[in-house]
Structure formats: structure tokens, C-alpha cells
Amino acid sequence: DAGVIQSPRHEVTEMGQEVTLRCKPISGHNSLFWYRQTMMRGLELLIYFNNNVPIDDSGMPEDRFSAKMPNASFSTLKIQPSEPRDSAVYFCASSFSGGAYEQYFGPGTRLTVT
Amino acid sequence: EDKVVQSPLSLVVHEGDTVTLNCSYEVTNFRSLLWYKQEKKAPTFLFMLTSSGIEKKSGRLSSILDKKELFSILNITATQTGDSAIYLCAVVGGAQKLVFGQGTRLTINP
Numbered sequence: 417d418a419g420v421i422q423s424p425r426h427e428v429t430e431m432g433q434e435v436t437l438r439c440k441p442i443s444g445h446n447s448l449f450w451y452r453q454t455m456m457r458g459l460e461l462l463i464y465f466n467n468n469v470p471i472d473d474s475g476m477p478e479d480r481f482s483a484k485m486p487n488a489s490f491s492t493l494k495i496q497p498s499e500p501r502d503s504a505v506y507f508c509a510s511s512f513s514g515g516a517y518e519q520y521f522g523p524g525t526r527l528t529v530t
Numbered sequence: 531e532d533k534v535v536q537s538p539l540s541l542v543v544h545e546g547d548t549v550t551l552n553c554s555y556e557v558t559n560f561r562s563l564l565w566y567k568q569e570k571k572a573p574t575f576l577f578m579l580t581s582s583g584i585e586k587k588s589g590r591l592s593s594i595l596d597k598k599e600l601f602s603i604l605n606i607t608a609t610q611t612g613d614s615a616i617y618l619c620a621v622v623g624g625a626q627k628l629v630f631g632q633g634t635r636l637t638i639n640p
């Protein structure tokens with residue numbers, strides 16, 4: 417199994433630009449999670465989907481952030497417009513049946529907004 | 531609000547030492563506690579604990595949960611330089627999502 421796949425691995429963009437991060441979960445997993453990791457705040461859950469439906473988006477910082485999961489094998493996290501404080505590593509993770517099972521993390525996307 | 535506190539935040543020891551990492555938590559409708567190891571990239575899963583007093587073991591690593599006192603420990607014996615990493619503790623409550631602690635940065639010096 418290829419594991420969770422994320423793209424791009426690195427993204428450098430200017431303030432105000434739109435950024436789209438992509439994730440392909442492990443085949444057969446029906447829960448998908450987006451996290452953000454910074455030195456100051458650690459690893460924070462942004463949103464999670466179960467069977468392609470958003471279950472909890474309480475961690476999404478503000479309206480500039482949006483996430484979609486159009487099918488079981490693909491999800492996007494979009495930031496529009498981006499700001500320097502959005503600079504972080506964004507991880508996607510997947511698991512079976514909700515958060516009670518171990519989650520497997522993708523390699524992450526390191527986002528730098530200048 | 532669910533909360534996880536890890537201690538110490540940073541630990542430096544010599545190769546061969548034994549270390550104990552701590553994780554205390556407050557969570558509504560506890561379901562499980564998980565330990566992850568994060569080196570340079572993504573967190574990798576170590577253990578999931580759901581029952582008190584039952585030790586989970588994998589090689590030199592072991593972990594145990596105390597649901598009465600609301601904490602868990604992760605032990606690493608005969609440490610090696612390859613054990614250097616950030617160790618993350620997370621809990622799952624009624625909301626069925628992982629809430630992570632800040633992590634313990636472990637450095638093993640040769």
C-alpha cells in the first residue's frame with residue numbers, strides 16, 4: 417500500500433494567493449483528517465470527514481480555509497487568500513471508521529507564505 | 531474542552547539510559563489514548579491503549595494507561611540515537627477525534 421499521499425510536498429507562495437493542498441487517503445479507509453503543525457501550537461486538527469461527509473470543522477481557523485472531499489479517494493484543503501501566519505506543515509491522515517482507530521499520516525505539505 | 535499535557539517538553543539523555551515520558555489528559559467520554567513518534571516527517575503510530583493496567587510492548591518501548599488517574603506513560607529502555615524524536619500523545623473522546631499534546635522532544639546523545 418502506498419500510504420497516505422499528499423501534494424505538493426513544499427509550497428511557497430505570496431500573501432494573498434490561493435493555495436490548494438491535496439490528499440489521497442489509504443484505500444479502504446473511510447475517515448480523513450486534516451491537521452496543521454506549528455512550533456507554537458503543535459499539531460491541531462482542522463477538519464475531519466467520515467464517508468466523505470465533514471463531521472467536525474471546529475478547528476478550521478477562519479473562513480479563508482475550506483476543505484472538500486468529493487469522493488473516497490481525494491480531498492483538498494484550500495486557503496484563500498493566504499497569509500504569512502498560515503505558514504505551517506499541513507498533514508493529512510486517514511483511518512478506519514472515525515477517530516477511535518489509529519490514524520496513518522501522510523508526509524505533509526510544508527507551506528510558506530511570504 | 532479535551533486537553534492533553536505531556537511532560538517533560540524536552541529531555542536529553544545518554545545512549546543506554548531508560549526514559550519515561552508522561553501524558554495526562556482530560557477528555558469527555560474517553561475512548562482511547564495513542565502514542566506517536568515523529569522524526570523529521572510525519573507522526574508514525576506506536577501504541578493505542580484503551581484499558582487500564584494492560585501494558586503494550588514493542589521491543590524496547592512499552593506503554594501503560596491509568597484511566598483512574600487519567601495518565602499514561604511511555605517507557606523506552608536501553609535508548610539508542612535512533613530513538614531521538616518528538617513523542618506525541620493523543621486522546622480520543624466522545625467527539626471521535628484525536629486531541630494531541632505538545633509532545634516531548636527526546637534527544638539521545640551517543
